[in-house]
Amino acid sequence: MLSQESLQQIDREIAKYPSDRRQSAIISALRIAQQEKGWLSKELIEFIAGYIGIPPIAAWEVASFYNMFDLEPVGRHKITVCTNLPCALSGGIHAADYLKQKLGIGFNETTPDGMFTLKEGECMGACGDAPVLLHNNHRMCGFMTIEKIDQMLADLEKQ
Amino acid sequence: MLDIEIDGKAVQVLEGSTIMDAATLAGIYIPHFCYHKKLSIAASCRMCLVQVEKAPKPLPACATPVTNGMKVWTRSKEAIQAQKGVMEFLLINHPLDCPVCDQGGECQLQDLAVGYGGMHARYREEKRVFFNKDYGPLISSEASRCINCTRCVRFTAEIGGEMELGQAFRGDHAEIMTFLGRAIDSEISGNIIDLCPVGALTSKPFRYSARTWDLSRRRSVSPHDSLGTNLIVQTQHGEVKRVLPLDNERLNECWLTDKDRFSYEALMSPQRLTLPVMREGDDWHAESWQIALAFVSSALRNVVSEQGGQALGALASPHSTLEELYLLQKLVRGLGSENVDFRLRRSDFRSDDVRTGAPWLGMTVTDIHDLNSILVIGSFLRKDAPLLAQKVRHSALRHGLRVSTVSSAAEDWRMPMSTRVKVPPARMVSILADIATALAEKTGIPLASNLMQRESVKADIPGEAYAIAEELLNGDKKAVWLGNFAEQHPRAAELHLWAQEIARLSGASFGFIGEAANSVGGYFANAVPSAIGLNARAMIESPRHAYLLWGAEPDLDFADGAATLAAMTRARLVVAFSAFDSPALRQVADVILPLAPFSETAGTFVNCIGDIQSFEASTLPHGEARPGWKVLRVLGNLLELPGFDQDDCESVRAEALSGGNTRLDNTIGDVPAAKVPVPNADTLQRVADVPIYFADPLVRRAASLQNTADAALPVARMTQVTMETLGVKAGKKLRIKGSTGGVAELEAVVDENLASGCIRIAAAHVSTVPLGHLHGELTVERV
């Protein structure tokens, strides 16, 4: 279900906690699984629950609670734009509007070619870098002017 | 002790008590939803907010520890304001469907809304809607009614032993669900219906069938397992509509097994017998009681006068009442026979000659709470005795009770297990001997002299026996229990003997879980053969001319259904007393008399700790069915036997209990070692469980329970290694042959929780009856 590399990464996370506390690694394990597969299917969640050794519903609770987990398929590039107040004061909403227009999709939508999904995010703890967006959960892009957004999209399309 | 004043009332409470505890003690009700005395504290509904002196904000009574000198107001302006605020929040998204909600009339939200709700709604936004879930055949979901108290979630994890439900998502999207919409599988799942303070979880079988305020309530006692669970049977128009738990802290607490809760559906089963039926050649016709009983009495007289009293045998279900069992044995003995038994699934009766009393649990149920270590021998504990299992689980989870088991199958009991040993049935005696020997070695107490020279005592003791011995030397309070599998074992008496020795050497209490509601009561009623009588096995192995078959089905309720069917089919006379009709009964019986089941008769069950619990009929008998004790009384009169003129059930009970058979004692004297047959290399040893919903005639006909996973068709379970040895594959149909040639075709399923060289096939199902004895040897062929 998962690559050897992902499983090794999960094992490294498990090793951070006391041996009878494997459940502590569930968030990381789900994160690693999602990075490999793009999103968390129920089968994948059940596999991870089994790997960690917790009831599947306990893993489902976690997967559905933390909002960076995707429980539905997303595009190759998920772009999450912060529109919370501090970002909004410095153009967060304008940046999001520009992305919507450029990609031709709204929030929680994916381009027909499956390349981009746009999400509206909550505070990412980087308000000083506004406008801020996240690419595929793990890469933070700050100071996103129109030019930088164009550049980013061009780079991603090339990948 | 701490002093606390609640609403001006001074109370003293133990250190560690909460305000809620103190209020309960003072008789003050604090409104609440998420708090439940048997569950961990969530403090999340916030309904129990109260005002506490010096606290800057209201505090939840359920979670706030009492401090000395604390002053609490539960109905002050501040407290009421907080409670009303919470009530409004609970109601804003709650649907206004009380008129069609089954919880109506017993809904905590409805009740408290009367006291704390506003006159009109201030919330004018859209209400939240959730899709209903499918939790299987027993529990109905109305998800939008849920107030997220999480009692059900906590129940599955803390009491049921496995988190089957969770609260997924967050904020006001949070909703209760199972993973992937799975059914809830716990054998005690129905309790979440009682726990749900609103109508989000209701009983599926009961759904829309009655309004709770229209129901009459009767106290009763469970006719199923050996715990003697106390019931409230709710009826309307002479029909049982619902069964709920009656709180009894000594036994079931506030819980009920699903079997106890939902088996009532069988009471109205189309297979209920409502008239006596008699055979005429190959045809059957209904008859009046008068004619049927006249026939029975004359037929019995004929057999006895022609073949002698010993030609007659009586076999009764251990689910029968004390009064029925007592009058039945009295009748049989009055006719000159000592052949009477209720232990139908047993095959080793050697302990009968050396026993000193009625086998029982050997301790109270509440004592489980304080145990340090327990060894359960030969038991499918979780399914055979779900609430006893729950007590053990609770103690294991909360108090560190160490649970060990020796059996042929190591099932998931949903509790922390310390040591699990699985051995094939043929090695059960020797592993117990090993454990006893290990204990003797560790404690320096020598083995009892009668056991020392046995061939099962070896020098070479396996490590697992030492491990169990060590578990049993842990702590002061220990217990050794023998389960149904051990009782049904072909060398049960030796298992008993060795378990007794293990208990002696480890200072443990010792006892039997017991198979059925009256497994102890049968002894009290003396429904067992005397030294010259035949036991249940002997009555089948040496077939009788006439049988009285009481409340049991010949194919499903015996150690060897096939042999029982054969013996009874050949008999000259079989009189069956049964609440239900069945093809097997029609095959063997000459007459079937309709019995009133537990809900339609007065009676008594003696549970595994010797509690004598009597109950009254909850409804009138269905059709022409009649209480068994009355039937036997009339039959006794017709047979002109002395002592059959009791006026009521109480007189029968008093007479039954006056006989001095009421001693609870597990002690047995010496039982010689049986000659151990050399296992046949070509055969597999059968491990037969009696699945929870196949166990007795009533539950077998409970429609909703029959749709659960626990009532799945029997399969042939083996370890992967055993399958490979046999060259068979999982998922394929196998042709399995019993030692007397009967055949069953079953699907092969991998089960690593089984001892090697074994095949686990459920008993008490028509598909496996041809395989014969529960502990028979089987051969396997591919189809």
Add this chain to the structure above:
Amino acid sequence: MSIRPLILAGLDGDRTWRLQDYVARGGYEALRKIIKEKISPDAVIAELKASALRGRGGAGFPTGLKWSFVPRAFPGDKFVVCNSDEGEPGTFKDRDILRYNPHAVIEGMIIGAYAMGATRGYNYIHGEIFEVYQRFEEALDEARAAKLLGQNILGGDFSFELFAHHGYGAYVCGEETALLESIEGKKGQPRFKPPFPASYGLYGKPTTVNNTETFASVPFIIKMGGEAFMNLGKPNNGGTKIFSISGHVRKPGNYEINLGTPFSELLEMAGGMRAGRKLKAVIPGGSSAPVVPADIMMDCTMDFDSIAKAGSMLGSGAVIVMDETTCMVRALERLARFYHEESCGQCTPCREGTGWLYRVLHRIELGIGRPDDLDLLRSVAGNISGRTICALGDAAAGPVQSFIKHFADEFEYHIENRQCLVPLAVQDAGSQIYVGQSC
């Protein structure tokens, strides 16, 4: 100007975060001193108390006092946990500390563990800053390799293991007991207290949770002495503090200043207001803190006591600056949506109430408010406030109460006229994409 940065001192963006750079700045001297001079845990705590260091995560609880609550004699595992789950709108200081000066946090945590007798620690890092989490992991590897972590640290008899734990998108995990639940691998649902983490924390063991900046301050306190640290600020408000300034200023960013510095000076450091526009209001301590109108704010100094006097909270030091182009209804609606999104769903008033607040505010913003809506909002906020398991309920209610209190006319105008008091075009002009000059 009172710029005497400590934690952020000598930093050069992404280039000087490694162990060697930190050591070159005098890093790990405090730890070496403790180990070498065998300074007792009690003496460390006394130094902390003398420093008047107050928790930098928002509540401002005296750190030395908190550390002294841990039952050091308790046998078995004890934990120190660092709360780097920074996700309150306006707050972004921990990210900079972690990426520019991670070893200050590590050293602070080691010293904390030493003082409290903890054997293991975790740093819970906000989900959205994965790159920072990776860097912190690297820093931990450096520290382990240098025997600053693990068995017998620096050859002494103190041993301590430290790990990074990564969150995945839940603001509520910034609440310390939710954070502990999250480390245990569960949903981040706060626990009812008591018991407090000091006695029943991670895995039910005694645990101390402190903010990133708090831990990062510890080495400096040990090095310079508690009193000297306190004197950087003012009594009861010791030391420097990092303020995260966002919103309508020219140079948004982090500024480490001495506590007690006037707000006007801080605003000046951040380049003043954009495009010469007028200051309208400030949220001085992260989005949960009550909003303060411009005139009151301009009279404040930046410390716990002064901001409290102004009716708000210093909180985490997240200063959201709003100018005259801001519609207060819209601003509050966005914050209300945030709390609605982030409510964990556990306790009734927050689960049900945050959605109610948001829906009513959303209606008002859409121009379909009702005359009694303001009373309703006040009442609902009042029914949430003080009735929930954790402070998220209060955090959701606080902005509603303060926005309506200070800007009632704007809300009333919105309900009556079905539009903003600030014309849309003005709002739009004020919230264009603006990238501040880096400081």
